[in-house]
Amino acid sequence: xxxxxxxxxxISVVEKEDVTLDCVYETRDTTYYLFWYKQPPSGELxxxxxxxxxxxxxxxxxxxxxxxxxxTSSFNFTITASQVVDSAVYFCALSEGVLTGxxxxxxxxxxxxxxxxx
Amino acid sequence: xxGVTQTPKFQVLKTGQSMTLQCAQDMNHEYxxxxxxxxxxxxxxxxxxxxxxxxxxxxxxxxxxxxxxxTEDFPLRLxxxxxxxxxxxFCASKxxxxxxxxxxxxxxxxxxx
Numbered sequence: 434x435x436x437x438x439x440x441x442x443x444i445s446v447v448e449k450e451d452v453t454l455d456c457v458y459e460t461r462d463t464t465y466y467l468f469w470y471k472q473p474p475s476g477e478l479x480x481x482x483x484x485x486x487x488x489x490x491x492x493x494x495x496x497x498x499x500x501x502x503x504x505t506s507s508f509n510f511t512i513t514a515s516q517v518v519d520s521a522v523y524f525c526a527l528s529e530g531v532l533t534g535x536x537x538x539x540x541x542x543x544x545x546x547x548x549x550x551x
Numbered sequence: 552x553x554g555v556t557q558t559p560k561f562q563v564l565k566t567g568q569s570m571t572l573q574c575a576q577d578m579n580h581e582y583x584x585x586x587x588x589x590x591x592x593x594x595x596x597x598x599x600x601x602x603x604x605x606x607x608x609x610x611x612x613x614x615x616x617x618x619x620x621x622t623e624d625f626p627l628r629l630x631x632x633x634x635x636x637x638x639x640x641f642c643a644s645k646x647x648x649x650x651x652x653x654x655x656x657x658x659x660x661x662x663x664x
Contacts, residue, residue, distance in 0.1 A: 437593075439593075442591075466650040468652065476639070476657065476658055477655065477657050477658070478594075478641065478643075478653075478655040480652040480653070480654075483650065483652055485650070524593060524594065528650050530650075536648055536649050536650050537582070537599055537601060537607070537648065538596055538599070538609060538610075539584075539596065539653060540596075540610075541586075541593040541594040541595070542593055543591055543592060543593040544593050
């Protein structure tokens with residue numbers, strides 16, 4: 434069975450600090466997809482990134498960057514120079530490959546509450 | 552584009568009452584699903600559908616029914632509400648049966664007293 438662990442329940446930082454949100458996953462499949470979603474205080478869920486298991490290149494999008502390491506089964510998310518608007522709950526999620534019946538069941542971690550203060 | 556629309560936004564039920572949470576999407580997505588979000592537990596899949604007439608159970612299906620008569624709509628029914636079903640419910644859809652990102656509705660906050 435697939436599992437996603439976000440051990441950090443809550444993180445508080447001061448604006449402009451860098452912060453890394455950890456995500457560790459478990460799966461027996463060799464083909465799988467990892468996602469990050471953001472849930473701001475307004476409550477909606479916003480897709481941030483998808484990464485497949487064959488692409489270990491790190492990705493950077495503005496102040497956001499993602500580090501995927503298959504060797505440690507981790508897909509960590511770093512926000513550089515954090516801002517108050519980054520305050521949200523961030524969820525990491527895992528979906529197994531379509532060929533093995535996956536794609537229909539996205540497993541979420543329990544989320545990390547990020548608070549960015551002035 | 553409206554995307555994924557959920558109604559109502561808030562609902563209070565008494566134990567034993569029934570109700571239907573509505574979900575509609577206008578993106579012609581084949582896949583639709585229902586999740587519940589509880590504190591400290593993340594989002595858990597209740598039911599999903601890969602197309603009209605096809606539904607299947609997720610991780611926490613007990614106490615909930617679904618049907619998919621059209622591509623656009625995927626209602627979630629609580630036949631006899633229980634306090635354990637107090638939660639925030641999210642409907643989500645995606646294109647195809649692969650690993651496209653989910654598009655979420657804005658959620659329904661349900662309280663069962």
